[in-house]
Amino acid sequence: ALISTTPMLEKARADKHGIVAFNVHSFDSIFWVLEAASDLKSPVILQTTVGTVKSLGAKNIAEVAKTASDHYGIPTGLHLDHCTDFEVIKEAIRAGYTSVMIDASMHPFEENVSRTNEVIKLAKSLGVNVEAELGKVGGVEDDIVVSEEDAEKAIPLECKQFVEVTGVSTLAPAIGTAHGIYKGKPNIDFERISEIANLVNVPLVLHGGSAVPDEDVRRCVSLGMAKVNVSTELKNAYSIAIREHFEKNPESLDPRAYLQKAKDAAIEMAKSKIRMVGSENKV
Numbered sequence: 001a002l003i004s005t006t007p008m009l010e011k012a013r014a015d016k017h018g019i020v021a022f023n024v025h026s027f028d029s030i031f032w033v034l035e036a037a038s039d040l041k042s043p044v045i046l047q048t049t050v051g052t053v054k055s056l057g058a059k060n061i062a063e064v065a066k067t068a069s070d071h072y073g074i075p076t077g078l079h080l081d082h083c084t085d086f087e088v089i090k091e092a093i094r095a096g097y098t099s100v101m102i103d104a105s106m107h108p109f110e111e112n113v114s115r116t117n118e119v120i121k122l123a124k125s126l127g128v129n130v131e132a133e134l135g136k137v138g139g140v141e142d143d144i145v146v147s148e149e150d151a152e153k154a155i156p157l158e159c160k161q162f163v164e165v166t167g168v169s170t171l172a173p174a175i176g177t178a179h180g181i182y183k184g185k186p187n188i189d190f191e192r193i194s195e196i197a198n199l200v201n202v203p204l205v206l207h208g209g210s211a212v213p214d215e216d217v218r219r220c221v222s223l224g225m226a227k228v229n230v231s232t233e234l235k236n237a238y239s240i241a242i243r244e245h246f247e248k249n250p251e252s253l254d255p256r257a258y259l260q261k262a263k264d265a266a267i268e269m270a271k272s273k274i275r276m277v278g279s280e281n282k283v
C-alpha cells in the first residue's frame with residue numbers, strides 16, 4: 001500500500017537519515033526505483049510533476065505505484081511535486097497520492113500561507129502530507145522556471161511563522177540548491193539550514209538534489225533535511241543508457257533490450273542516492 005510520507009519523514013528527521021524522493025517520468029521507472037529500494041531495504045518516495053500527471057494520468061500513476069509497492073513490500077509514499085494548481089492537487093488526492101506539494105513560492109508570504117491553508121484543509125483529514133516552499137529554488141522543473149537572479153533563499157523567521165500559522169507537515173526552504181545540473185558546485189547555505197531547523201520541527205525538504213556532492217547532501221540531512229528530491233540525475237542516467245544502446249546498435253529495436261539497459265542504469269543511480277542519504281535497512 002502507499003503510505004503517508006509524514007511519519008516516514010518525521011522518523012527520518014529524528015534519526016538523522018534522509019529519504020530520497022525520486023521523480024519518475026514513466027511507469028517503468030516506478031518499478032525500477034522500487035526494485036532499488038527493495039534491494040537496499042529502504043523506504044522511498046515516488047514523485048511526479050504536474051507534467052507527468054498530464055502525460056500519464058494521476059489515477060494510472062497511483063494504481064501502478066500501489067501495485068509496485070505491494071509487490072516489493074517496502075514503505076512507499078506517492079507525492080505530487082511542485083503543483084501550483086489546486087484542481088490538480090484535488091485530482092491527485094482523489095487518485096490515491098499520499099502527499100502533495102503546493103508550490104506558491106512565487107507569491108508573497110501571505111498568499112503562500114493562504115494557498116497552503118486551502119490545501120491543508122483538504123489534505124489533513126485524509127492523512128495526506130502537505131509540502132510547501134519558502135524562498136525560491138532556482139533552475140527549471142517542468143513549467144516552473146526560476147533564473148539565477150530570481151532565486152531567493154528562505155528567511156528563517158518566516159519559516160517559523162509559516163509553519164506556525166499553516167501547520168504544514170513538511171517545509172522546503174530554498175537554501176542555495178537549484179533544479180537540474182549546476183555549472184559549478186552549488187553554494188549551499190548550511191548556516192541558514194541550521195537556523196531554520198532550530199526554529200522549525202517539521203521535516204525539511206532539499207530540492208534540486210541532482211549534482212549536489214554526496215557529502216553536502218549528507219550534511220543537509222544531518223541538519224534536518226529529511227526529504228531529498230532527485231529528478232535530473234535519475235532520468236538522465238537511463239535516458240543516456242538508451243541513447244548509447246541506439247548509438248551502438250542502431251538496428252536493434254527490441255524494447256526489452258533497450259529497456260533492460262535503462263533499468264540497469266536507473267537501479268544503479270537510485271541505489272547510489274539511497275546509500276547517500278543513509279536509508280538502507282530502515283524499513
Ligand code: 13P
Pocket residue numbers: 023081082141178179180181206207208209210211229230231232233
Ligand atoms: P534535481 O532535478 O536537481 O534533482 O531536482 C529535483 C527536484 O527538486 C524535484 O522537485
Ligand code: ZN
Pocket residue numbers: 082137141179207208229
Ligand atoms: Zn523541486
Ligand code: NA
Pocket residue numbers: 177178179180181182207208209210211212
Ligand atoms: Na540540482
